[in-house]
């Protein structure tokens with residue numbers, strides 16, 4: 001019997017409504033559709049890299065390259081897992097989880113988006129709560145970081161609800177102007193847990209690559 005050379009194929013996180021799996025090429029095509037359907041209002045820019053401004057024919061290729069790069073570089077000293085979020089089998093967004101030298105730092109950071117049509121229904125909170133449970137309860141993280149522009153009330157509301165505290169600011173360039181980023185920090189003991197427990201499948205073969 002041969003073992004799967006890419007153990008992340010087997011990894012699944014399940015929440016009450018959603019399934020999160022590390023990205024695969026068929027799923028990325030669907031993610032591209034979810035992005036082209038709209039992620040934010042045209043006059044807003046919630047992302048540090050303004051990838052949503054790319055012309056539609058370029059956006060898909062750039063998205064694939066971005067995710068492939070992360071996949072190619074997963075290893076014990078640094079990794080980004082980009083989970084595709086599926087609702088009833090359809091990709092509706094993504095939730096990333098990242099760490100550098102996790103074995104020593106015991107810290108993760110995250111970023112996410114949900115296709116605009118489905119925002120405001122609790123999915124953003126559900127996927128963040130999912131990767132926080134994954135990080136704290138299954139990987140043994142001590143802390144989780146995040147960040148959002150000051151003018152991103154939805155992302156900041158999600159962080160606040162889950163117990164993150166503000167941890168300073170950064171001034172960043174955004175489309176030729178300056179913008180304030182609020183840094184956010186959640187210690188495992190401060191996590192405001194949801195009323196459900198995450199189901200995780202297929203983690204053991206992945207642990208070595210994650211530096212655990």
Ligand SMILES: CC(C)(COP(=O)(O)OP(=O)(O)OC[C@H]1O[C@@H](n2cnc3c(N)ncnc32)[C@H](O)[C@@H]1OP(=O)(O)O)[C@@H](O)C(=O)NCCC(=O)NCCS
Nearest residue numbers: 046112113114119120121122123124125148153154155157
């Ligand atoms: C951030 C994002 C992932 C949240 O997902 P979501 O499914 O909309 O989140 P939820 O429905 O779980 O929660 C959103 C919260 O923001 C609040 N919110 C939304 N817009 C708001 C506004 N203009 N002012 C104040 N609160 C707002 C909602 O009321 C809700 O809080 P509540 O449950 O306490 O009422 C989603 O909005 C998104 O993809 N945005 C575009 C991309 C983005 O900003 N990504 C994060 C980059 S840091």
